[in-house]
């Protein structure tokens with residue numbers, strides 16, 4: 495027997511209904527905020543992710559589904575959505591056209607991680623990316639949009655924010671941090687590597703010994719330039735004004751290399767160790783880095799499987815019809831009626847004649863609102879028997895009026 499690969503899974507009803515509900519809810523809200531849907535390929539050139547997500551990240555360093563295709567191209571299943579959207583943005587020459595563009599997307603992402611609860615190798619994200627707006631109010635708007643999505647889904651969260659600085663202040667902070675790291679002995683292997691490739695990622699290490707060694711590390715929030723400091727203050731002020739509680743975490747650096755200024759993560763305490771339900775931030779240098787015209791950008795992505803654990807679905811209401819035949823002679827009439835009714839309604843049926851009791855059982859199991867049956871009596875009178883399974887009311891009506 496062939497099973498799905500480790501860390502990959504099938505999504506069936508009722509979970510698939512929750513999945514669709516999350517997509518529909520977030521789509522509606524993203525559209526209200528002026529975002530339009532973009533679909534990009536799942537397979538992209540490996541170089542795209544190396545240059546955007548960054549060679550020093552775990553995603554590129556350890557987790558990519560990378561292979562050489564039949565045309566000798568080095569390709570990769572996308573580990574995240576931002577890089578593809580940025581590539582498309584540049585390819586469509588939106589960077590040259592200027593102005594603001596806002597896109598949302600959803601679909602499968604692939605990371606060859608060690609599978610555990612809440613961590614899959616194929617998982618799904620809903621994300622949004624905004625281009626052309628450098629004002630920190632856009633960062634605040636993205637966070638408010640996420641808050642609206644989680645509220646609509648009935649999901650509680652805590653929000654952590656940080657500012658990672660910009661080219662004016664980041665290099666200086668980096669030098670200060672590297673000097674500090676050189677005084678620390680006994681950092682783990684990953685940290686020793688990151689010290690050379692991307693030192694701020696050291697701050698994010700989960701190793702308890704590293705955490706102790708880094709307890710008094712210099713913090714980026716204390717080394718921001720005036721512009722970054724002002725923007726971070728404005729962001730906090732807007733969040734306060736809109737009643738969004740947050741925690742400033744100066745060690746929140748995110749696992750992807752493209753961020754500058756605002757970085758944030760939404761966390762849930764209800765789903766175990768893999769608690770990040772959404773993450774994002776500003777990435778003002780990425781468009782230029784991928785050979786486009788310099789364009790400020792900010793965005794987020796959330797993990798749909800993690801949200802599925804938390805979402806409170808509204809009570810499902812009975813809907814649609816079940817139509818069944820009580821005798822073989824009625825089968826053709828039922829078949830035709832089902833096809834006609836399906837033009838406007840959800841209709842279920844059965845191709846065998848059955849007793850009324852059995853039809854009612856199937857209708858109830860499928861949670862439809864009406865059970866409709868046709869037997870000898872109904873055939874002779876050109877009528878149908880119909881029962882409302884909510885009000886329990888039964889009646890016979892002319893088939894022409896059904």
Ligand code: HAM
Nearest residue numbers: 574576613614617770771772773774775793794795797
């Ligand atoms: P990320 O933090 O790597 O950011 O992923 C976003 C979310 O995807 C996470 O918060 C988590 O909910 C979910 N996720 C990540 N890895 C897994 C996994 N292995 N299994 C299940 N869920 C997972 C990004 O991907 C950025 N592209 C976000 C962004 C958009 N930043 C700016 N724009």
